[in-house]
Amino acid sequence: MSASQLFQGIISGERRRDHGEVTERTERIASGLQKLGVKQGDSVAMLMRNDIAFIEAAYAAMRLGAYGVPVNWHFKPEEINYVLKDSGTSVLIAHADMLHQLREAIPQGVTALSAPTPPEILSHYKINPDHLTTPDFAIDFESWLNQHQRYDGPAVPQPQNMIYTSGTTGHPKGVRRFAPTPEQSANAERMRALIYGLKPGARALLPGPLYHSAPNSFGLRAGRLGGALVIMPRFDAEEFLRVVATEKIDTIFMVPTMFIRLMKLPEEVRRKYDMSSLRHVIHAAAPCPAEVKRAMIEWWGPIIYEFYGSTESGAVTFATSEDALKKPGTVGKIAPGAELRFIGDDGRELPQGEIGEIYSRIAGNPDFTYHNKPEKRTEIDRDGFITSGDVGYIDADGYVFICDRKRDMVISGGVNIYPAEIEAALHAIPGVHDCAVFGIPDAEFGEALMAVVEPQPAVTLDPASIRNQLKVALADYKVPKHIEIQSNLPREDSGKIFKRRLRDPYWERAGRRI
Numbered sequence: 325m326s327a328s329q330l331f332q333g334i335i336s337g338e339r340r341r342d343h344g345e346v347t348e349r350t351e352r353i354a355s356g357l358q359k360l361g362v363k364q365g366d367s368v369a370m371l372m373r374n375d376i377a378f379i380e381a382a383y384a385a386m387r388l389g390a391y392g393v394p395v396n397w398h399f400k401p402e403e404i405n406y407v408l409k410d411s412g413t414s415v416l417i418a419h420a421d422m423l424h425q426l427r428e429a430i431p432q433g434v435t436a437l438s439a440p441t442p443p444e445i446l447s448h449y450k451i452n453p454d455h456l457t458t459p460d461f462a463i464d465f466e467s468w469l470n471q472h473q474r475y476d477g478p479a480v481p482q483p484q485n486m487i488y489t490s491g492t493t494g495h496p497k498g499v500r501r502f503a504p505t506p507e508q509s510a511n512a513e514r515m516r517a518l519i520y521g522l523k524p525g526a527r528a529l530l531p532g533p534l535y536h537s538a539p540n541s542f543g544l545r546a547g548r549l550g551g552a553l554v555i556m557p558r559f560d561a562e563e564f565l566r567v568v569a570t571e572k573i574d575t576i577f578m579v580p581t582m583f584i585r586l587m588k589l590p591e592e593v594r595r596k597y598d599m600s601s602l603r604h605v606i607h608a609a610a611p612c613p614a615e616v617k618r619a620m621i622e623w624w625g626p627i628i629y630e631f632y633g634s635t636e637s638g639a640v641t642f643a644t645s646e647d648a649l650k651k652p653g654t655v656g657k658i659a660p661g662a663e664l665r666f667i668g669d670d671g672r673e674l675p676q677g678e679i680g681e682i683y684s685r686i687a688g689n690p691d692f693t694y695h696n697k698p699e700k701r702t703e704i705d706r707d708g709f710i711t712s713g714d715v716g717y718i719d720a721d722g723y724v725f726i727c728d729r730k731r732d733m734v735i736s737g738g739v740n741i742y743p744a745e746i747e748a749a750l751h752a753i754p755g756v757h758d759c760a761v762f763g764i765p766d767a768e769f770g771e772a773l774m775a776v777v778e779p780q781p782a783v784t785l786d787p788a789s790i791r792n793q794l795k796v797a798l799a800d801y802k803v804p805k806h807i808e809i810q811s812n813l814p815r816e817d818s819g820k821i822f823k824r825r826l827r828d829p830y831w832e833r834a835g836r837r838i
Contacts, residue, residue, distance in 0.1 A: 330527065330552065330571065330572055331552060331571075332550065332551055332552055333345070333346060333552060333553075334346055334376045334379060334547055334552070334553045334554075334555070335552060335553070335554040335555070335571065336374065336375060336376050336442065336444055336554070336555050336557065337442065337443060337444025337447075337557060338443070338444065339376065339442065339443075339444070341376050343550065346376070346379070346380060346383075346547070348474060349380050349469060350380045350383040350384050350387065351384070351387070351474035351475045351476075352469045352470070352472045352473070352474055352475070353380055353381060353383075353384035353469050353472075354384040354385075354387040354388055354475035354477075355472040355473055355474060355475040356468055356469055356471070356472040357384055357385065357388060357390070357415060358388060358475065358477070359472065360414065360415055360435055361414060362385070362388055362390050362414065362415060363388065363389075363390070364388060364389030364390065364480055365389065365390065365391075366388075366390045366391070366412075366413075366414065367385075367390065367391045367392075367393045367411040367412055367413040367414075367486060368381065368384075368385040368390055368391070368392055368393065368413060368415050368417065369393040369394075369395055369407070369408055369411060369413040369415065369416045369417070369418075370382065370392055370393065370394050370395065370416075370417050370418070371395040371397055371404065371416060371417070371418035371419070371422050371423075372397065372417070372418060372419050372422075372439060372534075373397055373419060373445050373449070373533070373557060374445075374530070374533060374534050374555045374556065374557050374558075375419070375439070375442055375445065375555070375557075376442075376555070377417070377439045377442075377465070378394075378534050379534075379543065379544065379547050379553075379555075381417045382394075382485055382540075382544055383544070383547075383548075384475075385485075386482040386483065386485075386544075387475060387477075387482070388475075388477070388480070389480035389481060389482065389483065389503065390483075391411075391483050391484075391485060391486040391500065392485040392486070393407065393411045393413055393485065393486050393488070393498070394485055394487060394488075394534060394535040394540055395407050395408075395488070395535060396488070396533075396535045396799065397419075397422060397533075397535065398799035398800060398801055399799050400796075400797060400798065400799060401425060401426055401428065401429035402429065402797070403496075403799065404426060404429055405429040405430075405431065406495060406496070407488055407496060407498075408429075408430065408431050408434060409431050410495075410498060410695065410696055411486065411488075411498055411695065413434060414433065414434060414435060415434065415435050415437065416430060416434050416435070416436050416437065417437045417439055417465060418436065418437070418438065418439065418462075419438075419439055419440075419441045419445070420438045420439065420440060420441050420455065420456055420457060420458055420459070420462075421441045421451045421452065421455040421456060423436055423438050423458075423459050423462050424452070424454075424455040424459050425455075427459065427461060430461075435463065436459075436461060436462040436463065437462065437463050437464075437465045437468060438458040438459060438462040438463065438464055438465055439465040439466070440456070440465070440466065441456055442557075444557045445557050447557075448557045448558040448560075449557075449558070481503035481504065481505075481509075482503070483500075483501060483502070483503045483504075484501050484541065485540055485541075485544070486498045486499060486500050486501075486695065487499050487535075487536075487537040487540065487635050489537070489634075489635045489636070489740065497694040497695070497697055497700055498694065498695035498696070499537075499635045499636055499692050499694065499695075500692060500693055500694070500695040501689075501690050501691070501692040502690045502691055502692065502693075503690065504690040505690070507688075508688055508689065508690050511661065511688035511689070512688070512689065515638070515639065515659070515660070515661065515686075515688075516541070516545055518642070518659075518660065519606060519629075519631050519639045519642060519659070520541075520542050520545065520546075520575070520577065520604075520606055521575050521603070521604025521605075521606060521629065522542070522545055522546055522549060522575055522604075523549070523575075524549050524550055524551075525549060525550050525551040526546060526549050526551045526574060526575045527551045527552045527554075527571060527572055527573050527574050527575070527601070528542070528543075528546035528549075528551070528552070528553050528554070528573065528574075528575045528576065528577075529553075529554045529556070529564075529567060529568060529571070529573040529575070529576045530542060530543045530546070530553065530554070530555045530556065530576075530577060531556040531559045531564055531576070531577075531578065531582060532559070532577060532578070532579060532582075532738070534555070536609070536738070536739075537635040538577060538608055538609060539577055542577040542606075543555065543577075546575070552571060554567055554571055554573065559582055559585070561582075561585045561586050561588070561589050562589060562593055564582070564586070565586070565589075565593075565594070565596070565597035565599070566597060568597065568599060568601065568602065569597040569598045569599070569601075572601040573601055573602065574601050574602060574603045574604065575603065575604045575605075575606075576602070576604075576605045576606070577606055577607070577608075578605060578606070578607045579607060579608070579609045579610055579737065579738035580607060580609075580610050580611065580612035580613070580616065580738070580770060581610070581737040581738060581768060581769055581770065582607075583607070583612065583616050583617070583620050584613075584616055584767070584768050585768070586620075587616060587619055587620070594623070599623070599624055602624055602625075602627055603627055604627055604629065605624065605627055605628045605629065606629045606630070606631065607628070607629070607630050608630060608631045608632065608633070608639070608738075609735070609738030609739075610735045610736075610737065610738045610770045610771075611726065611735075611770055612630065614648070614652035614653050617630075617648045617652075618648070618649065618652070621645045621648065621649065625645075626644070626645035626646060627645065628645050628648070629642065629643060629644055629645070630642070630643040630648065630655060630656060631643070631655070631656065631659065632655035632656065632724065632726065633684075634712040636692060636704070636710055636712065637684045637685075637686065637710055637712065638662075638686050638689055639659050639662075640658065640659055640662040640664060640684040640686065641655045641656040641657060641658055641659055641662070641664075641724045642656045642657065642659040642660075643655055643656025643657070644656070647723065651719075651721070651723045651725075653725060654723040654724060654725055655716075655724050655725070655726055656723065656724060657722045657723060657724065658718075658722070658724065659686075661686050661687065661688050662684060662685070662686045663684065663685050663686075663687070663709070664682060664683070664684050664718065664724065665680075665682075665683045665684075665706075665709055666678065666679070666680035666681070666682060666683075666716070666717060666718065667680045667681045667682075667683055667706065667711075668680045668681075674717075676717070676718055676719060676720050677717055677718075677719060677720065678717055679715055679716065679717045679727050680715065680716075680717070681711055681713065681714070681715050681730050682711060682712075682714045682715065682716050682724075682726075683706055683709035683710060683711045684709060684710065684711075685708055685709045685710065713729055713730045713733060714726050714729055714730070715727050715729065715730050732744070732762065732823075734762065734763035734771050734773060735763070735770060735771055736763065736766065736769045736770065736771045736772055736773065736801070737768075737769040737770065737801075738770075739801055741763075741773060741801070741802055743760075743761035743762060743773075745798070745802065746761045746773070746775065746794070746798065746802055746803075746804065747759055747760070747761050749794055749797050749798055750775060750777060750790070750794070752797075753790060753793050753794075755779055755780050755783040755784075755785055756777055756778075756779065756780070756785065756790075757778045757779055757780040757781075757783075758777075758778045758813060758821060759775060759776065759777045759778065759821075760775070760776050760813065760821045760823045760826055761773060761774070761775045761776075761804060762774055762823055762826065762827040763827075764806065764827070764830040764831070765830055765831060765833075765834035765836065766805070772804075772805040772806060773802070773803075773804035773805055773806070774804060774805070774806040774807075774808070774826075774827075774830070775790075775804035775806070775807045775808070776807075776808050776810050776813065776826055777790065777807060777808070777809055777810070778809075778810060778811060778812070778813045779809060779811065785809050787807035787808070787809065790807055791803055791804070791807060813826070814826065
């Protein structure tokens with residue numbers, strides 16, 4: 325079957341919604357949001373796992389010139405409450421089962437719309453069957469959208485979704501990018517076409533979560549190109565291969581953890597599925613081991629690409645398969661339109677080959693601020709260039725390498741985690757005198773969280789008990805995979821824990837620094 329004979333629209337599990345139906349539902353949602361008072365520049369929060377309704381809600385917010393605010397569904401109620409309050413949202417669209425946990429967490433004045441939890445989600449997650457109905461404090465989403473006519477208001481500049489990215493203070497920050505000019509929109513489209521490989525009629529697969537910035541950007545663009553967008557409820561290695569083969573997928577956004585899981589499949593399983601439709605697989609979000617990248621290129625061919633960037637900066641480097649084989653470990657050359665500087669501890673710009681903190685800018689990108697935290701935006705800025713705290717260098721051939729992180733951020737499976745938030749939660753546990761949280765090498769996720777906890781005198785602490793107490797306040801992925809109890813933690817002269825002495829031995833044994 326040729327690609328033109330395959331279904332065109334958005335696919336999730338067994339559900340298929342063609343582009344015409346998606347457009348109609350989007351415009352009904354936009355009309356309903358407008359009647360709820362949503363206007364240009366406002367925020368609409370979406371607390372859903374991967375679902376067609378997530379895409380439609382995001383499109384509807386954009387249609388009004390409002391910011392869609394994807395909320396990480398792993399967050400606990402108090403974390404969700406913070407994002408809802410900080411974003412100033414007046415409407416929350418959420419899966420029914422999640423809303424049942426949030427009765428006390430939804431701020432006053434926020435209208436909650438309860439979207440049905442779809443069957444493919446139910447088959448992949450353990451969900452309380454009593455939580456599938458619309459809660460009594462919410463409005464049924466499907467009935468609500470059917471009450472509204474299609475929105476036919478004037479076209480307005482469509483901002484990107486406002487993604488909340490974690491901060492070292494423990495509270496996430498909303499990256500609010502200003503609405504683009506027509507010229508900036510055209511520049512952004514050209515860049516996304518290059519980086520993501522998305523072309524009109526693309527048949528795209530999104531196995532990662534829509535609440536993350538790059539998968540969100542990839543998915544929202546892919547859904548509008550007239551081909552197909554398949555969204556997976558959860559990544560499963562063999563199911564992923566089956567979808568690629570069955571739907572003739574040509575373009576995918578991935579993270580290195582997915583490569584690692586695919587390579588763990590028996591060779592006879594990998595050979596069962598036809599991957600010949602693939603032409604552009606882009607990955608980012610975490611370092612990819614050079615041997616894994618090489619094995620994937622040998623399997624799929626030279627169609628694997630990589631970019632380096634952040635929610636704030638966008639993609640500032642780009643690597644082809646040929647680059648990865650020629651310069652193992654590189655994140656590529658500086659992307660078109662981007663500029664990079666490598667800054668030393670003394671504030672001066674460093675020459676090729678010298679390791680410094682990476683600052684970047686893309687002149688054609690609309691600028692951004694941190695919602696309600698403009699001072700945080702100022703902190704990362706140097707002469708119009710911004711940093712995410714990564715440290716690296718550029719070699720004589722123009723290839724960029726990331727060496728380390730200046731700050732404590734841990735990237736586990738493509739997810740940014742900040743130890744300060746976890747350390748604050750540990751300090752709240754009775755009997756904890758002090759603690760240090762950091763990343764250590766992990767074969768599957770790149771990094772895993774390690775917590776070293778120092779008990780108060782004459783107190784006995786149990787790692788399992790600590791883990792259970794952390795789960796009350798933190799999303800599960802923020803709970804350290806490894807917890808050790810130690811007395812007399814190494815300290816600097818100032819009394820601060822010497823975290824590097826705890827962390828470095830793990831990386832030395834692994835033979836890598838990131």
